[in-house]
Amino acid sequence: MIKGLLFVLRIAIAWFLVVVLAALAWSEIPWLGRFDWPVTVAGILTMALVVAGALSHLARVRLIAGRLDNGALANRQHRQIEIPLEAGEAFDLLDAAIRELPRVEQVESARGSLLVHAKVRRATNQGESPLGRWNPLSWFETPRNQLQATVTASHGGGSVTLICEPATPAWSYWFLLDGGSNFEHAEAITRAVSERVAALRRAEKAAATQTETEKALTVAKLRLLHAQLEPHFLYNTLASAQLLTRSDPPRADEMLGYLIHYLRHSLPRSDDEISTLDAELERAVAYMEILKIRMGPRLAVQVDVPESLRATPLPTMMLQTLVENAIKHGLEPRIGGGTVWIRARRSRDTVAVTVADDGDGFNASTSGTGIGLKNLRERLHLVYGSQATLAVVANFPTGVAATITMPAEFVRESQHV
Structure with missing residues (x-):
């Protein structure tokens, strides 16, 4: 709760400084500077929307992450994922996981450099609002995110460096909110990679089991064939030996x-x-x-x-x-x-x-x-x-x-x- 309050306070202070600078600039305008009520009303509305947007961001992040901390609240997410596969195979697996993200677009992947870039449109509920895209809260949200993933060869596998962030300049992090979407994308890619690795392991285990089954079946066939031939051979040999004992x-x-x-x-x-x-x-x-x-x-x-x-x-x-x-x-x-x-x-x-x-x-x-x-x-x-x-x-x-x-x-x- 304390971290959430500090987060709202940080956003509010950043926008308050913007409002103050705007008020100072307004006061320097000839003739219009004598009317301070428009700036006051605009400042109060702006701060109210900022606080409302920050609280909405907190609620969204708590819903997605189940917690409120600096890692979950940050617009910029960083993940280090270890994949127990050769670097090329790890890249193919990562590229497929990114391409399956909802609303992903402009995916650029280079297998030679083991690098993937992509843009992701944010999910929004603005369509359910009577104001639609004119909803004032949407003015404080980032419309699109971007991600970058790099694979480097490590001992016994590939190491993935994943960065998910808003598709806006870094200074905008103080003023715009992502609604937890980058945390959601980072977690989704991590889960997808883990599931694909687990699927490969299950396939390998199934193949090994099938090989063991085929081996057991082959040995069983051989033993059955040998069991069928052996009695006839023994019978014929003993019968021949019995006849030879007389002659x-x-x-x-x-x-x-x-x-x-x-x-x-x-x-x-x-x-x-x-x-x-x-x-x-x-x-x-x-x-x-x-x-x-x-x-x-x-x-x-x-x-x-x-x-x-x-x-x-x-x-x-x-x-x-x-x-x-x-x-x-x-x-x-x-x-x-x-x-x-x-x-x-x-x-x-x-x-x-x-x-x-x-x-x-x-x-x-x-x-x-x-x-x-x-x-x-x-x-x-x-x-x-x-x-x-x-x-x-x-x-x-x-x-x-x-x-x-x-x-x-x-x-x-x-x-x-």
Whole structure:
């Protein structure tokens, strides 16, 4: 209350000095100077309007700001807003927030200098008054405001300097009132910026949640597919081993040994999301050795993986999926069977792992549904992003070659699946 009274007193004193100067000037006019009542009446009316306008300003500011202090009562408002975005992104966000202000006009923005200028017409209730624009109280109000916003790069984001003020010379602040409109504009822009930053954070969180959901879905699909294939493989292997115990016990013992080796590498581990090429190769070789006993001379295997690459990080079951596809869709349908090649090579910062066969190739009747390769591509994207690829091409002269190209080094802290 005291600050409000001091504010009214300051405005009244400024206008009182103007009235006194006007009276002195009037008294110096020949002949008219003898009549002092017009100056007295005009002075009293002026002071009454000034006090009424100042009280109206106080009521408006209290309504907008909920308080009366020097910061809220001032015609000129200054804000320092920290935006946790790169300076260019912060400028785009700020520019959009300013352009959405009601009654904004003459917006001039320069992205190169990170500067925005704008003019804003004041909201007024004069239209509801019988006097309209001739309402004397409107003579003491600023008709338009202006704002300037500058973005500067700061540590970890952009810092915005926002100034909202009347579009009049600085000396007019002693005589004209803005009705709290500049405080309202400064607060509105601050809220708009905060809401836009929060919306970006919500979008980022939603995208992260969606990525986690896609990851979980992909892993679930892989586990479901593996759960569907594993019982059939185990059943067929055990059935073959049972038959061999009667006709060829040594080979039955060999098959069970490979099965134990395969299962040992297939058991879930707490950190089995990222395995190594060596561990995945042992699982795949054990799997193929079992099938070699079942398929006989119809299946041949050639492995060409240098020792220096065997420690390369590789997500689990990827190599196994390619081997299973090569045998199931390439070699098993052929009467004469064929060969599966597993090859790994390094080129600068990437490693390419290829599984090829000389089977039926892209035969529609044996090509399968493609679910395994689709899941494999999704897992590659989730683990490596755009740094890894899966290429499936025709092998020469027959068959298919599938190649995974991935980074040679992998930071475990960044893994996703």
